[in-house]
Amino acid sequence: xxxxxxxxxxxxxxxxxxxxxxxxxxxxxxxxxxxxxxxxxxxxxxxxxxxxxxxxxxxxxxxxxxxxxxxxxxxxxxxxxxxxxxxxxxxxxxxxxxxxxxxxxxxxxxxxxxxxxxxxxxxxxxxxxxxxxxxxxxxxxxxxxxxxxxxxxxxxxxxxxxxxxxxxxxxxxxxxxx
Amino acid sequence: xxxxxxxxxxxxxxxxxxxxxxxxxxxxxxxxxxxxxxxxxxxxxxxxxxxxxxxxxxxxxxxxxxxxxxxxxxxxxxxxxxxxxxxxxxxxxxxxxxxxxxxxxxxxxxxxxxxxxxxxxxxxxxxxxxxxxxxxxxxxxxxxxxxxxxxxxxxxxxxxxxxxxxxxxxxxxxxxxxxxxxxxxxxxxxxxxxxxxxxxxxxxxxxxxxxxxxxxxxxxxxxxxxxxxxxxxxxxxxxxxxxxxxxxxxxxxxxxxxxxxxxxxxxxxxxxxxxxxxxxxxxxxxxxxxxxxxxxxxxxxxxxxxxxxxxxxxxxxxxxxxxxxxx
Numbered sequence: 001x002x003x004x005x006x007x008x009x010x011x012x013x014x015x016x017x018x019x020x021x022x023x024x025x026x027x028x029x030x031x032x033x034x035x036x037x038x039x040x041x042x043x044x045x046x047x048x049x050x051x052x053x054x055x056x057x058x059x060x061x062x063x064x065x066x067x068x069x070x071x072x073x074x075x076x077x078x079x080x081x082x083x084x085x086x087x088x089x090x091x092x093x094x095x096x097x098x099x100x101x102x103x104x105x106x107x108x109x110x111x112x113x114x115x116x117x118x119x120x121x122x123x124x125x126x127x128x129x130x131x132x133x134x135x136x137x138x139x140x141x142x143x144x145x146x147x148x149x150x151x152x153x154x155x156x157x158x159x160x161x162x163x164x165x166x167x168x169x170x171x172x173x174x175x176x177x178x
Numbered sequence: 179x180x181x182x183x184x185x186x187x188x189x190x191x192x193x194x195x196x197x198x199x200x201x202x203x204x205x206x207x208x209x210x211x212x213x214x215x216x217x218x219x220x221x222x223x224x225x226x227x228x229x230x231x232x233x234x235x236x237x238x239x240x241x242x243x244x245x246x247x248x249x250x251x252x253x254x255x256x257x258x259x260x261x262x263x264x265x266x267x268x269x270x271x272x273x274x275x276x277x278x279x280x281x282x283x284x285x286x287x288x289x290x291x292x293x294x295x296x297x298x299x300x301x302x303x304x305x306x307x308x309x310x311x312x313x314x315x316x317x318x319x320x321x322x323x324x325x326x327x328x329x330x331x332x333x334x335x336x337x338x339x340x341x342x343x344x345x346x347x348x349x350x351x352x353x354x355x356x357x358x359x360x361x362x363x364x365x366x367x368x369x370x371x372x373x374x375x376x377x378x379x380x381x382x383x384x385x386x387x388x389x390x391x392x393x394x395x396x397x398x399x400x401x402x403x404x405x406x407x408x409x410x411x412x413x414x415x416x417x418x419x420x421x422x423x424x425x426x427x428x429x430x431x432x433x434x435x436x437x438x439x440x441x442x443x444x445x446x447x448x449x450x451x452x453x454x455x456x457x458x459x460x461x462x463x464x465x466x467x468x469x470x471x472x473x474x475x476x477x478x479x480x481x482x483x484x485x486x487x488x489x490x491x492x493x494x495x496x497x498x499x500x501x502x503x504x505x
Contacts, residue, residue: 039308040303042348043204043399044468045499049217050499067405070305092222094218094250096304150304 029110029121034074034141037100038092039150041070042043046097053091059083070100083122085171089147102148103176105140125170141173202396204414205353207345208461208473208495212355212395213310216247218271224497228333230488233281233337237263237488239333242299251301255294257403259334262286263342266324271371273429273441278326278449278485289334290320296344307349314340314359326449326485327387327427329363335486339447357393367433383433385454387425394419408468416463416475421456422484448485455482456485459493471497 038050039100047067054072055065062075076083085102092099106121119126129144144161147156205212215290216222222245228237239261245449262284268281277345286335300311318331342359349424363386401413416446430442443451461475477491 037305039305040301040308040348042306042353043206043465044405044408044410044412045206045465045471047405048468049499049501053217056503088442096215096217096247096250096298096300100305 003071029114029126031076031117031121032107033086034076034106035101035140036072036074036088036092036101036103038070038072039098041067041097046095050092050095052098053095054088057087057091058109059087069133078122081124085124085143097149099148100150101139101153102143104173105145108139110139119173123150126173127162127170128175129162129175130175140176142176144172144174181412188278194260202260202397203357204412204416204463205348205355205395206414206463206471207355207395207397207416207418208463208475208493209418209420209459209477210355210395211294211296211314211344211355212392213262213298213344214308215251215253215296215312216499218247218250219502220247221500221502222497223243223500224494224495226495226497227491228487228491230491232255232488234298235262235281235283237261238286239289241333251298251423253296253298255292255296257292257294257332257334258281259289259292259320259359260286261289261322261334264289264320264324266322266368266378268323268368268370268384269325270371270373272380272382273447274445279445289322290318290337290368292316292318292331294332294336307418309345309347311343313341313343315339323366323368324384324386324486327388328422328424328453328484328486329386330360331361331363331487334469336363336366338386342391353395353397355393355395355397357391357395359391361391363388363391380431381433381435383430385428387427389422389424391422412463414463414465414466414470416459418459418461418463418475419456419480420459421454421479421481423454424452426450426452448483452483456480457484457489461493471495483492499505 013015016061041047044067049064051072052066053062054060054074059077060074062076064073088102089099117128119128128141144157191457205214212499224243224245227238229236237373240258241257241259243257248254269282291405294314296312296314298310302309316331318334319337320334324336324501329338331338331340338361340361342357344355346355346358351494366384369380370382371379391466395416397414397416397417399412399414402410426443429450429474430438432438432442457477458480459475460479463471463473465471475493477489479489
């Protein structure tokens with residue numbers, strides 16, 4: 001019987017160590033908005049087509065297009081379910097255009113929570129890649145990957161991108177260049 | 179006359195080139211299709227018509243087109259065409275004395291249907307620029323007769339099939355599109371009434387000429403200078419140069435009768451012989467609420483002759499998209 005308290009103490013110790021480890025690298029963040037850059041877009045009718053395709057997505061609350069910059073600001077419905085961000089890229093393709101970038105802006109509080117490489121928001125997990133060695137102070141990050149970048153940008157970052165992680169829907173983010 | 183026309187065309191083109199410095203590019207050409215495709219799961223409705231004056235009347239060909247973006251790269255059009263341009267029979271003494279038949283009165287009637295499929299296979303997009311290339315196939319099935327060799331599937335002059343390629347290049351303030359196409363017309367069978375009323379009509383079979391055609395189109399936005407919102411009416415200017423080379427027709431008289439014979443091409447009127455033409459079509463377009471498209475254009479002759487129309491040809495188009503499956 002004398003061994004049981006020891007066992008419990010050891011389990012508690014391990015849990016504390018694990019909690020300590022994870023507290024440094026996993027934080028829970030809140031998305032403020034997203035921005036999608038669209039290539040090939042030149043007219044207001046085309047811009048409207050992109051907006052309406054984006055508005056069809058269940059997790060999109062509102063879309064604000066900027067035709068001058070050929071960008072759209074997306075406001076996301078708050079949810080605890082995983083957001084399939086790939087659908088944003090598909091919606092742009094469905095409208096007949098190509099994605100230039102997709103960026104995500106977390107609330108300022110979230111920025112202070114990011115201590116290392118990982119961030120969880122709802123059921124999505126993000127891995128932050130600090131390619132340049134300077135993650136900057138912005139709370140805006142760009143999605144990295146073939147789906148979310150222009151072919152030229154993807155080529156630039158391709159060798160830095162690790163393979164997708166099993167488990168939770170996960171995305172690779174890089175500090176925003178914008 | 180020709181000198182004035184060339185001067186007008188040159189002035190129009192130079193004015194448009196000057197506008198390049200203040201405008202964004204547009205590729206929603208009134209007469210030609212760009213290589214870009216429709217958005218997926220979007221239904222478009224387009225009404226368009228061609229009108230020209232002939233002797234004492236106005237000829238009009240009108241079409242109602244349903245357009246659908248089946249995939250982001252595949253666009254389909256189905257068009258129903260009606261006109262007072264064609265009759266069910268060939269003219270009296272066709273093709274000797276009445277080709278092209280000018281001034282004949284035909285009731286306005288349904289001609290047939292046109293199907294068009296376009297697949298965009300190359301997309302090189304950048305910010306405010308793109309290069310896109312598409313291939314297309316088309317087919318027309320009409321129940322009326324056509325009296326000239328030149329085939330035209332889109333406006334339902336004759337039945338046939340065709341295909342081609344479209345390349346559209348857009349860079350900052352310049353949009354250029356080039357279409358190259360081929361038309362393989364089908365035979366048309368009909369009757370040419372005999373001038374002696376007591377005699378039966380002459381059965382006629384016509385194989386229209388195969389054709390190669392092209393369109394070179396330019397487009398510019400002239401208003402607004404800066405986009406603010408979707409409610410701004412957009413005004414676009416276009417210039418399209420279109421041309422066609424067509425082979426001579428082959429006319430068989432007393433078709434399927436014992437005295438059937440193929441008429442020598444030497445005896446054809448010009449409208450049934452090999453020919454070519456190049457037209458120029460300046461146009462203006464209004465886009466209301468970033469959806470309703472209204473375009474007007476006028477086609478003038480530059481080189482050669484299209485016997486199937488009389489110049490100038492006035493074209494009107496009204497188009498609207500319906501976005502299906504909204505949240």
